Amino acid sequence: MARPNDEVAALLREYADLLAITGKDAFKQRAYERAARAIGGHPADVSRLDAGELRAIPGVGRSIADKVEEYLRTGRVAAVEAARGELPPGVRELTAVPGLGPKKALTLCRERGIASVDDLAAALREGRLAGLRGFGPRTVENLLRGVELLRASGGRVLLDAATALAEEAVAALEAAPGCERAAPAGSLRRMRETVGDLDLLAAAREAGPVMDAFAALPFAAEVIARGETAMAVRTPGGLRIDLRVLPPDAxxxxxxxxxxxxxxxxxxxxxxxxxxxxxxxxxxxxxxxxxxxxxxxxxxxxxxxxxxxxxxxxxxxxxxxxxxxRGELPRLVTEEDLRGDLHTHTSLTDGLAPLSEMAAVATERGYEWFAVTDHAPDLRMQRMTKEKILAQREELRALQGSFGGMRLLHGTELNIGPEGGVDWPGDFLAGFDVCVASIHSHFGLDRAAQTRRLIRACENPHVHVIGHPTTRKLGSRGPIDADLDAVFAACARTGTALEINGHPNRLDLRDEHVLRARAHGVLFAVDSDAHTPGELAHTRYGIGTAQRGWLTPAEVVTTWPLDRLRRFLAERGR
DNA sequence: GCCGTTTTCGGCCCGACTGTTTTCAGTCG
Incomplete structure (x- = not known):
């Protein structure tokens, strides 16, 4: 079950959408959207706030506060039910189709009885939109492709893929005649965890040559729109890239x-x-x-x-x-602040490079220390044994000193069992410099069980870091169901750090969780979870997530110098 | 529906592009 804030935010957002589709007051609609955002991001649990505290949330006034209370008390809101009653339930999903907004959605529903994306697809195929005002042949064609697109991709691409495209495009734009500068904007520049479409900017007195260079990009499969200063292309994979050319002085x-x-x-x-x-x-x-x-x-x-x-x-x-x-913006943690990595793999388990190679690349990154944390035996397919990991420890000790001043740390990534236990007994775990503990199985346990196992892992005195805490994988697996606030409180109490896993398909914890965990006073570890030397650079995405969670270097143990890190590992506290 | 260091009423964010339009609504960012 979602936390009350998320439920309330979803409800208010739905109401705002319904107001938009039924053509009600646009300002009222905006007020509900704003309140939904404010409540979704509010650190305190709304179900525990009194009326005064509710109304202290920006954008929440008397009317919305009343509806929130009504929802928390009764599980429903009469006004929302009434709005729902005005429309078939599927109409709202229509607005997810690119090119289809609230007005057209309402027209489709009223004039043709279309109440879902499937209905729309069928109507388009059968030509049932003919003669409908505002739905000419071009619109029909665009909607067909919109439906296709929505079904194919779910709409968003991972940060590393978007970054690679943006970097190539920016280089091409900068090389165009008259282009003074170019840069990505939009959600990529904000380092959101996925990117729905790419926004690029260029500065030039003449837009034409820059737009020509844009259209000539190898991945610009199709030009969707082109005007005087703005254009959009679509990649073969369906990603939309927008370009805007600005006068340099703007x-x-x-x-x-x-x-x-x-x-x-x-x-x-x-x-x-x-x-x-x-x-x-x-x-x-x-x-x-x-x-x-x-x-x-x-x-x-x-x-x-x-x-x-x-x-x-x-x-x-x-x-x-x-x-x-108020002059209180945080001094955000940056990639340059990182002094090491607490979660990496080698070819001893499922990594692709030997320890020496991983360490060599870590040295190039300027790290002061570097932990190797191969998988523990409960992840059966890795075939780990005590003997193998002890042999790795010997190898690591022999290599100590071979990488300039960089200190190697020997660790492991333990598996948190369904009851919260981990692979090896305490006396064996005590021989590691660092233990990361992660969930790799039993994703379907109920909320109470997931919460309990995570808290037990936190309470294990040998566990320093909880790896990829929610185990979600973007685009393929949702997060486990756990009472995260209880887990965050346990981390704060025991001094266990929470990982911000920088792998672009994980980014786990995610930004909103970081914000919440931070309020509990938790420590964080920004790690790469690298399985190849190149993936050590994935920390850039983890840092983006940490920044979106307002983190400062003091809260991120992977920015700490070796002596401070060692104290943390020894005492696992602050 | 919310909000106030000019306001408790009257505001509330801005512009480009498309398509189906003979002057602009809808959508998007």
Missing amino acids: WGAGLLHFTGSREHAARIRELAARRGLRLSEYGLFDAETGRRRAARTEAGVYRRLGLPWIPPVLREDRGEIEAAR
């Missing part, structure tokens, strides 16, 4: 606008409006005189609004604007 305003999030940008524009200014991708203007006040740099635009520059990873309207105003 670079900062454009970057801010297209980096988003939409919610953050909207609040910044609102802030500007309140000061008699108007913000667009072309700059910050005096609303009366039209004179431009700032545009060249992001920092300049923020400064003009009385704010310091806000890092893109924080721009989600999760309190960053308020923190910026």
